[in-house]
Amino acid sequence: MDKYLNKIIKGDCIEMLKEMPENSVDLIFADPPYNLQLQGDLYRPNQTRVNGVDDKWDQFSSFEEYDQFTHDWLKACRRVLKKDGTIWVIGSYHNIFRVGKIMQDLGFWTLNDVVWIKTNPMPNFRGTRFNNAQETLIWAAKSQKSKYTFHYKSMKAFGDDKQMRSDWYIPVCNGKERIKLNGEKAHSTQKPEALLYRIIVATSNPGDIVLDPFMGSGTTGAVAKKLGRNFVGIEKEDTYIKIANERIKKAKQIDDEFLSYAIEEKKPKVSFGNLIEAGFIKVGDFLYSKDKKNKAKVLANATLEWENKTGSIHKISATILGKTANNGWTFWYVPQKGDLVLLDELRDRYIKRYLT
Numbered sequence: 001m002d003k004y005l006n007k008i009i010k011g012d013c014i015e016m017l018k019e020m021p022e023n024s025v026d027l028i029f030a031d032p033p034y035n036l037q038l039q040g041d042l043y044r045p046n047q048t049r050v051n052g053v054d055d056k057w058d059q060f061s062s063f064e065e066y067d068q069f070t071h072d073w074l075k076a077c078r079r080v081l082k083k084d085g086t087i088w089v090i091g092s093y094h095n096i097f098r099v100g101k102i103m104q105d106l107g108f109w110t111l112n113d114v115v116w117i118k119t120n121p122m123p124n125f126r127g128t129r130f131n132n133a134q135e136t137l138i139w140a141a142k143s144q145k146s147k148y149t150f151h152y153k154s155m156k157a158f159g160d161d162k163q164m165r166s167d168w169y170i171p172v173c174n175g176k177e178r179i180k181l182n183g184e185k186a187h188s189t190q191k192p193e194a195l196l197y198r199i200i201v202a203t204s205n206p207g208d209i210v211l212d213p214f215m216g217s218g219t220t221g222a223v224a225k226k227l228g229r230n231f232v233g234i235e236k237e238d239t240y241i242k243i244a245n246e247r248i249k250k251a252k253q254i255d256d257e258f259l260s261y262a263i264e265e266k267k268p269k270v271s272f273g274n275l276i277e278a279g280f281i282k283v284g285d286f287l288y289s290k291d292k293k294n295k296a297k298v299l300a301n302a303t304l305e306w307e308n309k310t311g312s313i314h315k316i317s318a319t320i321l322g323k324t325a326n327n328g329w330t331f332w333y334v335p336q337k338g339d340l341v342l343l344d345e346l347r348d349r350y351i352k353r354y355l356t
Contacts, residue, residue, distance in 0.1 A: 005209065008221065008233035008241050013213035016234045017076035024080050025232065026149070026208035028087040029199060029220050031191060032073065034095045035059075035066045063098070070095075070102050073213060078106055080211065084147045086111065086203055089138045090191070096136045108140040111148070112166050116195060119171045139203070148203070153263045155202050164202070170194045179217050179243055186243050187217040196223040204229055206259045218244025222251040228259045268355045270347050272313050272328070273302035278354070280346050287313070287332040288340060294320050296332075313343065 001024045009016050060066040077087060087108065091099055104110065114137040121133035141148045155164035170192055177193065179186040196219050204210060206228040212220035215233030217240060224231040225248055235241050275281045276298070286295045287304065296304035296316055304316045311319070313328030321331075329347060333340035 001209070004232045005230045006221075006225070006232075008215055008218070008235055008244055010235065010238070010241055012236060013234040014072045014076050017073075017080055017213065020080045020232075022079055023082050024209065025211040026082055026085050027200070027204040027229075028077050028081060028085070028211045028213070029196065030073075030077065030087065030089045030212065031189065031214050031216065032070065032089065032091070032095075032099075033060070033066075033214075034092050034189075035063075036092075036094050066095070067098060067102065070099055071106070074099075074102055074106055074108075077211070077213060078108065078142060081142050083142055083145075084149070086139060086141050086146070086148045088199055088203075089140075090116070090135055091138075092132070092135050096138065100138055103138060103140055107143060109142070109144040109146065110138060110140045111150075112139045113137065114139060114166045114168060117167055117169050119169055120174070121172065137199075149205060149208075151202055151261055151264055154261055157263060158198070158201070168195070168198065170198075173219075179247065181239075181243075187240060190217045191219050193219055193223050196220055197227070200224060200227050200229060205261070206256065215244055216240050218247045221248045225251045226254055228253055228256060267347070268351055270350055270355070271302070272343075275343075275346055275350055276300075276302055278350060280350055281334060285334070287334060287343065289317075289320065289331065290333060290340070292340075 001021050004020060060069065074089075081087060087103075089096075089099055089103070100110070100113075116135045116137060118133050118135070121131060124131045152164075156162065158164060171194075173190045173192040179190060200210060200223055207230065209230045209232060210220060210224045211232045211234075213234045215221065215235040218233065221231045221233050221244060231248075233244065235244065272281075276283065281287075281298055283298055283300045285298045287298065288295045294306065296306035299305055299310065302312075303310050304313060306316050306320070309316065309319060313332055314326060315328075317328045317331035318324060318326035329344040330342065332343040334343060334346060335341075
């Protein structure tokens, strides 16, 4: 696999993928031809021609031909995807429903459909339909049993401590980010780096291998490099390969120390009883609420006694708060040397002493 890493392979993705090792990549982002089925030129109200997607690589003679093409490249991608890997496929109303059906037929397990809502979409110049302001991404695991990567807590922090939703408001690629040749778009469907940034951060780890079977202008490769991932790109057009390689060469990797997922780390399993056994807390000691208005006695069986009620650190704290459940680790405090120490801090001390 090393000979493919951090390179763009020239050729047809279906054929090139056959040469790659099976179960070798962690994440796939695919931006395939949409088969837009355009009928004639499109003009703005001022009669200037819209530079749309009229490339030969997006043209198919029939839905049957497009479906076969889609089946073949998706099947080839599934072969190289690791058992716990995932794939993202982006498309529009022209193709995404056909793509989704084929993905399910091949055994992919759909995790989400994400709607990329364009904050600055191209207008509908003819005024015959709604302004098309979105594209759809299908995120799927290799199978229903896959133990896939998803950095839930990181994405929640990404969204100011709110669950990351499946509607993503991101502007289309424009300004300095849009690569141009002779004043024209170098690639008609260049995707914004913000979109790939979110996908790669959310669903892969540093050092993972990210595959893009339709590399185009190199967005996936550039963002993967910045985020400390390896990439493999496949592209047929020499012009795109040249543009992508130049772009990726300029991309600078973020220092490793800034790429960790500390927020996702789970503490080793430690019980309240473990603290008693290790002498961090003694039987007969009292635990206190932060305001000291409530205290509970520690019993030998690792339960607490409070106002003639007994139960776990969680149950008694929930009873005091009038809740059905509560986290006792962040409710109770232990008196030590004149200060109150949070019970959760004692758990951290136990972990550092015995489990690291």
